Amino acid sequence: MKCFRAISLVLGFLATMLATALADDASIRATIAKFATAKNFSETGEIVRELAAIGDARIERLLLALGEGDVAFRKSDSAVFIVQEKGQTASLFDPLTGEAAGEAPKAAYTKVKVNNSLRRAIRDAIGALTLGAEDPAVRLTAATTMFLNPDPANLEAIEAAIASETNAAVKAKLEDARASAVLVSDRPDSEKMTAVELLGLRGDRNTLSLLTAYGGKADGELKDAVDRAVGRIQASLAFWQAGENVWYGISLGSVLLLAAIGLAITFGVMGVINMAHGEMVMLGAYTTFVVQEIIRSQAPWLFDWSLAIALPLAFLVAGAVGLAIERGIIRFLYGRPLETLLATWGVSLILQQAVRTIFGPTNQQVGNPSWMSGAFELGQLSITWNRLWIVVFTLAVFAILLFVMKRTSWGLHMRAVTQNRRMAASMGIRTPWVDAFTFALGSGIAGIAGVALSQIDNVSPNLGQGYIIDSFMVVVFGGVGNLWGTLVGAFSLGIVNKFLEPYAGAVLGKIIVLVLIILFIQKRPRGLFALKGRAVEA
Amino acid sequence: MRGYNLPFKGLIKAGAFAAGMLAASSVFAQEDTIKVGVLHSLSGTMAISETTLKDTMLFLIDEQNKKGGLLGKKLEAVVVDPASDWPLFAEKARELISVNKVSAVFGCWTSVSRKSVLPVFEELNNILFYPVQYEGEESQRNVFYTGAAPNQQAIPAVDYLMNDEGVERWVLAGTDYVYPRTTNKILEAYLQAKGVKAEDIMINYTPFGHSDWQTIVSDIKKFGSAGKKTAVVSTINGDANVPFYKELGNAGIKAEDIPVVAFSVGEEELAGLDTAPLVGHLTAWNYFQSVDVPENTAFIEAWRTFIKNDKRVTNDPMEAHVIGFNMWVKAVEKAGTTDPDAVIDALIGVSVPNLTGGFSTMMPNHHITKPVLIGEIQADGQMETVWQTSGLVVGDEWSDYLPDSKDLISDWRAPMSCGNFNVATGKCGGKGVN
Numbered sequence: 020m021k022c023f024r025a026i027s028l029v030l031g032f033l034a035t036m037l038a039t040a041l042a043d044d045a046s047i048r049a050t051i052a053k054f055a056t057a058k059n060f061s062e063t064g065e066i067v068r069e070l071a072a073i074g075d076a077r078i079e080r081l082l083l084a085l086g087e088g089d090v091a092f093r094k095s096d097s098a099v100f101i102v103q104e105k106g107q108t109a110s111l112f113d114p115l116t117g118e119a120a121g122e123a124p125k126a127a128y129t130k131v132k133v134n135n136s137l138r139r140a141i142r143d144a145i146g147a148l149t150l151g152a153e154d155p156a157v158r159l160t161a162a163t164t165m166f167l168n169p170d171p172a173n174l175e176a177i178e179a180a181i182a183s184e185t186n187a188a189v190k191a192k193l194e195d196a197r198a199s200a201v202l203v204s205d206r207p208d209s210e211k212m213t214a215v216e217l218l219g220l221r222g223d224r225n226t227l228s229l230l231t232a233y234g235g236k237a238d239g240e241l242k243d244a245v246d247r248a249v250g251r252i253q254a255s256l257a258f259w260q261a262g263e264n265v266w267y268g269i270s271l272g273s274v275l276l277l278a279a280i281g282l283a284i285t286f287g288v289m290g291v292i293n294m295a296h297g298e299m300v301m302l303g304a305y306t307t308f309v310v311q312e313i314i315r316s317q318a319p320w321l322f323d324w325s326l327a328i329a330l331p332l333a334f335l336v337a338g339a340v341g342l343a344i345e346r347g348i349i350r351f352l353y354g355r356p357l358e359t360l361l362a363t364w365g366v367s368l369i370l371q372q373a374v375r376t377i378f379g380p381t382n383q384q385v386g387n388p389s390w391m392s393g394a395f396e397l398g399q400l401s402i403t404w405n406r407l408w409i410v411v412f413t414l415a416v417f418a419i420l421l422f423v424m425k426r427t428s429w430g431l432h433m434r435a436v437t438q439n440r441r442m443a444a445s446m447g448i449r450t451p452w453v454d455a456f457t458f459a460l461g462s463g464i465a466g467i468a469g470v471a472l473s474q475i476d477n478v479s480p481n482l483g484q485g486y487i488i489d490s491f492m493v494v495v496f497g498g499v500g501n502l503w504g505t506l507v508g509a510f511s512l513g514i515v516n517k518f519l520e521p522y523a524g525a526v527l528g529k530i531i532v533l534v535l536i537i538l539f540i541q542k543r544p545r546g547l548f549a550l551k552g553r554a555v556e557a
Numbered sequence: 558m559r560g561y562n563l564p565f566k567g568l569i570k571a572g573a574f575a576a577g578m579l580a581a582s583s584v585f586a587q588e589d590t591i592k593v594g595v596l597h598s599l600s601g602t603m604a605i606s607e608t609t610l611k612d613t614m615l616f617l618i619d620e621q622n623k624k625g626g627l628l629g630k631k632l633e634a635v636v637v638d639p640a641s642d643w644p645l646f647a648e649k650a651r652e653l654i655s656v657n658k659v660s661a662v663f664g665c666w667t668s669v670s671r672k673s674v675l676p677v678f679e680e681l682n683n684i685l686f687y688p689v690q691y692e693g694e695e696s697q698r699n700v701f702y703t704g705a706a707p708n709q710q711a712i713p714a715v716d717y718l719m720n721d722e723g724v725e726r727w728v729l730a731g732t733d734y735v736y737p738r739t740t741n742k743i744l745e746a747y748l749q750a751k752g753v754k755a756e757d758i759m760i761n762y763t764p765f766g767h768s769d770w771q772t773i774v775s776d777i778k779k780f781g782s783a784g785k786k787t788a789v790v791s792t793i794n795g796d797a798n799v800p801f802y803k804e805l806g807n808a809g810i811k812a813e814d815i816p817v818v819a820f821s822v823g824e825e826e827l828a829g830l831d832t833a834p835l836v837g838h839l840t841a842w843n844y845f846q847s848v849d850v851p852e853n854t855a856f857i858e859a860w861r862t863f864i865k866n867d868k869r870v871t872n873d874p875m876e877a878h879v880i881g882f883n884m885w886v887k888a889v890e891k892a893g894t895t896d897p898d899a900v901i902d903a904l905i906g907v908s909v910p911n912l913t914g915g916f917s918t919m920m921p922n923h924h925i926t927k928p929v930l931i932g933e934i935q936a937d938g939q940m941e942t943v944w945q946t947s948g949l950v951v952g953d954e955w956s957d958y959l960p961d962s963k964d965l966i967s968d969w970r971a972p973m974s975c976g977n978f979n980v981a982t983g984k985c986g987g988k989g990v991n
Contacts, residue, residue, distance in 0.1 A: 060721070060943070088935065134933060134943040135837050136722055139813045224782040232784025267771040274769065372600055380604035382799060386831050394807055403807035406771070476768045477799035477830075481602050485766045520772045525763040526733050 044115065047073055051081065051114050054090065054131050055097035063131060064140045071144035079148050081114045086141040090114070091128040102128065143168050150176060155186045162192035167225060169196075171204035195221065202233045208241055215241065219248030223399055227252045259399035264517050270406040272513025273413040276506060277472065278486040279493035280417060281465030283505040285341075285458055287494050288437050291349055292360045295367040296490060297483025299462045302340060303333035303469020304478045305374060308383045323388040326470055333466040340370075341462020345455045353454075367483070375480040385473040405474050412471055416464065421502055423460075433457050437500075496536055498546030508547055512536075590633040591626075591895055593618060594653035596664025596674070596685075601641025602766075605795065606874075607666050609825060610688060611636060613875045614663050616863045617882045627889055635659055643673045650674040654681045660895035661686065661885055663878055668692060668735050675700065682897050684904075686885065688877035690820060690842075692739035696954040696967035696976035699897070701904060702924045703881040704874060705843055706952035707743050711790070713929040714818045714841035715744060717944050718788045719751065722816060725785040726757045728777050730793060733762040737792035740820070744790060746958040757785065767797045770804040778808065781815045789817040798822050799830055806834025812933070813837060823872035827938040835934045843913070843927040844876035845940040850914035870938070876912045883909040884919055905970060915949060922967035922976075924952025 050069050057063040067085070070078050084090050084101040091109075092099045100111040100120060109128070111120040133141070146164030149157050162180075165173055177197045184190040198214035215233075218226050227249065234245040278300060285293045307329040314321050314328070321328070344366055352359045387405060394403040424430040435443040436453045444450050469482070476482060497508025512532060519528040543549070595614045597607035618632045626632055635657045639646040646665065653659045654677070661684040665671040668691050678685050678699040690705040718724040729744055731737025741760055748758060759780050761773060781787035793801055798821070805817065818839040824846050827835075846857065856879065861867050888903040889895050908918040917925045926949040932940025955965035955977070964981040968974075975985035 088941070132941060132943060134721070135813050135816050135839075138837060142813065224778065228782035228784050230784075231782075235784070263775060264772075267769075267775075270771060271769050375600065375604060380599075380608045381825060381828060382605065382796070382830070384828070384831060387803075392807065394809055401775075401808060403804070405803075405807060475800055475803060477796050479605055479796060481605075481766070481796060484602075485768060517772055521776065524761065525767060525773065529764060 043073075043075070047075060047078070047115060051099050052097065054099050055092035057131070060132070060134050060137050063133070064137050067137065067140050067144055071147055074148065076148060077115055079145060080117050082141050082145050082148070084114075085131060085133060086138055086145075088130060088133055091130045093123065093128045095127070099131075100128070102130075139168070143170065147173055147176060150180045155189055158184075158186070158189045159192055162189055162196050166192060166196040166199050169199040169203045169229065171200055174200045174204055174206075195226075199229050202229070211237075211241055212244055215244045215248055219244075219251055222252045222255045224256065227256070256399060262398075263400055264521070265514060266400060266402065268514030268517035269510060270410060270513070271517055272510035273406075273410040274472065274475070275489055275493050275513055276417065276509035277409065277413045277468040278465075279490040279505055279509055280413075280420065280502075281461045281463075281468060282490045283494050283497075283502055284420075284461035284464065286491070287500045287502070287505065288433065289454065289457055289461070290356075290437075290499075291353075291458065292356055292363065293349075293458075293461075294360060294364040294487065295344065295370060296462075296465055297485070297487035298367045298370040299337040299341060299465035299483070300469040300472060300486055301374065301478075301480065301483040302337045302370070303329075303466030304385070304473035304476075304482055305378065305383070305469075306333040306336050306466065307470045307473045308378075308385050308478050311385055322386070323390060325386075326388060326391075326474075329470050330467055333470045334463040335466075337466025337469070338459040338463030341465075342455055342459040344462075345458040349458065350451065350454065367487075371480045371483070378480075380480065383478045385478050387474055391474055409471050409475065416467060417502070417506060420464065424502065429456075492533075492536060496539065496546055498548035501546075501548040504546055504548035590631045591628070591889075592633050592635050592657055592659040594650075594657065594659035594662035594664070595634055595636045596639060596646065596649055596653065596662050597666065598641040598670075599636075599638040602795070603641040603666050603670075606825065609872070610663075610666070610874055610878055612864060613860075613878050614882070616860060617879060619863065620859065621882075621886060627886055628893070628895070639670070643667075643669050646670040647673045647677050650677045650685075651681065654678075654683045659683070660889075660897070661900070663688070663881060665689070666874075671700070684885070684897050684900060686878070686881035688874045688881060690873070692736045693743075693952075693954050693956055694739060694959070694962055696922050696924070696969075698901065698923075698969055698974075698976060700923060701881060701884070701919065702952065702954070703877040703884075705927060705929075706924055706954055707740055707956055708953040709843060709927050709929055709950045710820055710841050711740050711744055712747060713946060713950070714820070714839070714931060715747065715790065717841075717931045718790075718816070718818060718839075721944065722788065723786050724788040724816075725753070726759075726780065726783060726787040727753065728759045728761065728780055728787065728789040730761045730763070730773065730777075730789055730791050732765055732767070732792065732794040732797060734765070734794070737762065737794070740792050741790075743956045743958050746956075750958060763793070763797065765794070765797065767793075768800045770801045774801075774804045774808050774810065777815065778810060781810075787815050789815060791817050791819040792821060793819070794821050795826075798826055802830060802835050802838075811837065812839075818931075823874075824870035824938065824940070825872045827934065828870055830938070832934055832938045833936055836936050838934050839943075840932050840934065840940055842873040842930055842932065842940075844871075844873045844911070845930055845932050845942060846871045847932070847935075847939045847941060848913045848930070850912070852910055852914060853912045856912055880909060880911050880917050880925065884917075884925075901969070917949070920951055921970045922952070922954050923969060924954055926951050 050066060053066050054063065057066060067082065081090065081101065089102055090099065091102045099114050101114055102109040102111055104125065107125050108122050109125060110122050112118065113120050142164055146161045149161040152158050165177060177193055177200060181190060181193045181197060184193055194217065198217045201210055201214040218230060230245055230249050234242065234249060237245050281299065282293065282296045285291050285296065307326065310329040310332060311325045314325050348362050348366065349359060352362060391405040391408055394401045424433065432448050432453050435448060436450050440450055493509045493512060494505055496512065497504030516528055516532050519531055523531055595611050597611040598604050599608055599611060615634055618634045621627060622631050635653060637649040637653060639649045650662060653662055663686045665674060665687050666689050671687055674685065675697055683699060685700045686703055687700055688703050690710050693706040727748060729741045731741055745758060763773065777789060816837065816839055818841055820841060822840050823842065857871055860871060861869055884904060884907045887907050887909060888900050892899040892903040904919050905921050906919065908916045911917040913928055915928060917927055919925050929946045929950055930942050931944040933943050935941050954967050955962040957963050964979050965977045966980055967976045968978065969976065978985050
């Protein structure tokens with residue numbers, strides 16, 4: 020009997036539990052159903068806030084989907100679902116439990132539209148929901164979100180989270196979030212003062228933004244404290260600013276060097292004014308595009324390796340085209356610079372139009388592999404991965420080229436032919452072929468440059484045009500015939516350009532650099548590192 | 558082989574007959590087609606945008622011929638290539654009108670190319686339909702502007718950011734040439750009229766094809782950390798957009814924090830981009846491919862069949878050509894002739910369906926009425942309309958926000974017939990091309 024009573028008690032207890040759960044579910048579902056009737060973004064935003072206020076962790080899935088634009092309601096009965104589109108049909112999922120709920124054609128439902136302010140509301144709501152998540156990384160994101168979007172209503176939740184937090188990094192972030200929320204709350208001034216002090220220690224741009232915004236509203240002693248903190252942050256940012264300019268300069272310099280390094284061989288070493296140099300870069304970029312296209316359709320898992328695969332191919336493609344140009348046109352024009360200039364310019368137009376005819380005039384999409392996307396923070400300096408890799412890559416190419424020129428027998432032949440052609444020929448070097456392969460090497464390196472440049476610039480038939488002037492500038496400035504000159508020339512032009520840009524603007528900055536180069540060439544016609552000796556006079 | 562069996566005389570006869578037929582057919586062709594000039598760059602820098610418009614014109618002419626042509630005659634497209642070379646635009650326009658005797662020309666993209674052909678159209682009295690959004694400050698008798706004027710694109714976009722996103726600080730970034738400079742001047746005047754302080758506006762120009770955006774993106778970040786909601790209004794043109802957005806994405810500037818609204822980025826430009834980092838950034842146009850109305854669906858389908866590529870996108874300037882071409886067809890039918898003077902008069906007031914489910918009308922100032930749509934870039938490279946004007950907006954050729962053009966109006970109907978009538982002095986003439 021006792022036993023029976025106990026069972027019935029338990030059953031009764033379970034039933035009430037279930038009932039409250041069901042009631043909760045019903046009210047959440049009723050709120051969710053309102054998505055179908057919201058007339059504008061602010062009404063949808065209200066629903067998001069209402070859902071967030073319920074505080075059920077299951078809402079997260081729905082909100083995430085809403086932020087991605089994957090929530091829709093059926094046109095026939097206004098039932099709300101999470102959808103995953105595939106072509107013209109979509110799989111439906113229950114908004115609360117995430118269970119599959121069949122499929123429907125695209126035309127049968129309407130998507131709940133989201134805009135930026137709604138996305139912000141969703142981000143904040145998710146931040147509040149995930150403050151107690153299992154994964155510290157998720158909690159950290161939540162704390163960061165709350166730090167960036169201070170809301171006095173969250174203050175108590177944050178304080179509770181700080182009390183129970185065990186992870187030090189998350190705890191520090193939560194303290195920051197608390198401080199930013201305290202500033203906008205109606206807490207006493209003493210507490211705000213501590214918050215300002217705490218934030219003043221952080222010294223990054225986001226904090227500056229928060230403090231400046233608050234500084235406008237504060238008064239008295241508090242305002243002085245804010246001003247002091249703002250001043251301190253600005254001073255530290257100014258220091259980083261100089262570092263930033265150097266880094267941008269190095270990054271621009273590496274792009275210039277990459278574009279110019281092939282020209283340093285064809286123009287610098289061989290003396291051929293090669294106007295089609297930019298088009299070799301473009302061919303390299305298009306090779307990358309073709310490689311990525313094939314990988315996308317045939318072997319998507321290889322995508323992160325696409326650049327590594329494209330490198331040798333681009334070298335071969337551009338090198339082969341270079342070889343053909345040298346054998347077909349340039350070898351008849353040695354010693355006639357004007358004719359070479361015109362002929363290679365014609366070749367560049369032909370190559371451009373050929374690419375335009377084959378691939379179409381529009382930009383082609385070349386993706387960044389995952390290891391080249393995004394940025395990382397170094398102090399207050401934000402360094403993007405693709406730029407960093409391009410700097411590393413450029414220096415590697417430069418080192419390899421230097422090795423080939425100085426340490427291999429082929430490099431020796433090459434230098435011999437450029438320094439004294441007749442003597443080299445007498446020694447049994449087949450000068451015409453050395454010429455051909457030197458030109459092919461220069462073109463091939465331009466092709467490699469194209470692979471790297473496809474990561475930061477757009478891949479279109481005009482790609483090469485943008486680099487040809489800069490490349491000549493670098494080679495002439497650095498000193499014709501000297502690889503080290505090209506390196507120093509490229510980096511100094513890059514850094515000077517980037518230091519001028521914040522003050523003079525991009526347009527004027529470029530003009531000033533050009534004027535400086537003209538003045539410099541007047542003074543030193545042979546560039547930074549002029550070659551000395553008989554070769555120059557020949 | 559059959560000719561071998563014919564008697565010699567018969568062979569000559571057949572030959573003469575064939576020659577006669579040939580001559581007749583070419584006379585026939587000259588008399589019985591109406592020629593339409595297409596003046597878009599198919600090579601050079603602008604080919605990236607303009608080639609599609611050439612194809613659009615061929616498509617529209619083909620469709621019209623399927624419907625039985627115009628005034629009982631077939632239409633014939635005359636395509637020339639001005640090769641992105643501005644003086645060549647004038648030469649090719651002259652060739653189209655004087656040598657090929659076209660009845661109307663559809664063409665140009667950049668403002669400088671339009672300015673270069675204006676004197677030719679005035680001198681030879683022909684019609685130009687110009688399909689691209691532009692800076693305004695112009696109204697010419699021989700030109701019909703089917704793209705957006707600043708009040709049909711830039712100003713509604715700024716209004717949206719101000720009202721719906723609560724933006725208080727503005728970066729106006731553009732390529733250094735006439736369209737961005739004029740548009741930014743209008744926007745600056747407009748923002749200041751709305752009470753935005755000068756220190757909350759940052760204006761920045763970059764050269765054509767600028768590819769190193771690190772400094773500017775970092776400047777924008779810095780400008781955006783002054784505690785006020787910041788947005789970028791971008792009139793950056795053409796190829797420079799791709800590296801700009803790539804840098805933005807890599808620098809981690811998200812649309813929720815600093816949205817960028819662009820006036821020169823359409824579906825076609827996005828096709829060359831990995832759009833994932835751009836989701837949420839805005840564009841303002843009068844047409845999006847994603848607009849879900851039957852007219853648009855039918856158009857996209859017919860266009861893809863014509864171009865034989867089921868992934869080709871459509872964009873705003875294409876729609877402008879669709880509207881312009883249909884207006885021209887209707888006006889020619891109304892006038893009963895292709896004579897430019899008659900058609901120019903007949904065009905005013907002509908109303909044709911646009912592709913967003915409404916009607917566009919040619920106004921007396923040679924600009925048309927359009928809805929304005931603000932779209933957010935989606936992961937698939939399409940725009941999702943997040944806001945649109947409740948009605949149609951009439952193109953305002955002389956901006957009300959610039960001191961030297963606010964008194965000017967344009968009305969090409971008799972008796973005024975003036976492109977720059979000054980309402981303050983009551984006289985025709987003032988700033989502008991006329």
